[in-house]
Amino acid sequence: MAPPPTSTISPIIITLVLKILMLVLLLASLVVLATNTATLSLAFYTTFVESKIHFDDVYTYRYVLALIIMGLVYSVLQTALSLYHIANGKRLIIGDGAFLVDFYGDKVISYVLATGSAAGFGATKDLNALADGTNVDDLDDYFDKAYASASLLLFAFICAAILSVFSSYALPKMVNSSNTQNPT
Numbered sequence: 074m075a076p077p078p079t080s081t082i083s084p085i086i087i088t089l090v091l092k093i094l095m096l097v098l099l100l101a102s103l104v105v106l107a108t109n110t111a112t113l114s115l116a117f118y119t120t121f122v123e124s125k126i127h128f129d130d131v132y133t134y135r136y137v138l139a140l141i142i143m144g145l146v147y148s149v150l151q152t153a154l155s156l157y158h159i160a161n162g163k164r165l166i167i168g169d170g171a172f173l174v175d176f177y178g179d180k181v182i183s184y185v186l187a188t189g190s191a192a193g194f195g196a197t198k199d200l201n202a203l204a205d206g207t208n209v210d211d212l213d214d215y216f217d218k219a220y221a222s223a224s225l226l227l228f229a230f231i232c233a234a235i236l237s238v239f240s241s242y243a244l245p246k247m248v249n250s251s252n253t254q255n256p257t
Contacts, residue, residue: 088239089155095232096148102225103141106134106193109222111215126215133196134219137226140189144229147182151175151236172243179237186230193223 109128114121128134157165164171197219204212 084239084243085155085159088236089152089159091232091236091239092148092152092155095229095236096145096152098225098229098232099141099144099148102222102229103138103145105218105225106138106141106222109134109215109218111212113209113211115209126212128219131196131200133192137189137193137196137222140185140192141226144182144186144189144226144233147178151178172240175236175240175243179233179240183230183233183237186226186233190223190227190230193219193226197223 106128111126113124113126115124116122128138154165154171166174197216200219201212201216204210204216
C-alpha cells in the first residue's frame with residue numbers, strides 16, 4: 074500500500090513566496106514615498122505664498138529611499154537565484170557560497186530595512202509634531218503617505234527577518250552535508 078500523499082509545502086517555495094512578497098512591498102513603498110508631495114500655503118500679513126514640498130526635501134526620506142533601493146536590488150537578485158534553483162534543481166552558486174550569501178545577506182538586509190522603517194516613522198512623527206505646533210494643516214496627506222511608506226517597509230523587514238531565520242536553519246544543514254561528503 075502506498076503512503077498517503079503529503080501536503081507539505083517545500084521550504085524553497087515558501088522562501089520564494091516571501092522573497093516575492095518582500096519585493097512587492099518594497100516596490101509599493103518606493104512608489105508611495107517617491108510620489109509623496111504636498112503644497113504648503115502660508116500667509117504673511119497680506120501676502121500668500123505656496124510652496125511645493127517633495128519627499129526629497131527631507132534628508133531622512135532620502136535615506137529611506139536609498140535603503141529601499143538597496144532592499145530592491147537584493148530582493149531581485151535573491152528572487153532570480155531562487156527561480157533558477159527551482160527551474161534547474163540546482164543552485165547557481167556552487168558549494169557553500171550560496172548558503173553563506175543567503176545567511177549573511179538576509180541578516181544585513183533585514184537590519185537595513187529595519188533602520189529605514191524606523192527612520193521613516195521617527196522623522197514623520199517629529200515633522201508632524203512640528204507642523205501641528207505651527208498650525209500647518211496642509212501636510213496631513215503628506216505625512217499619511219510617509220507613514221504608509223514606512224509601514225510597507227516595516228512589512229518588508231518582517232519578510233526579510235523570516236527569510237533570515239530560514240537561512241539560519243539552512244546553514245547547519247549545509248555544514249552537515251559537507252561533512253558527510255568530505256569525511257576526514
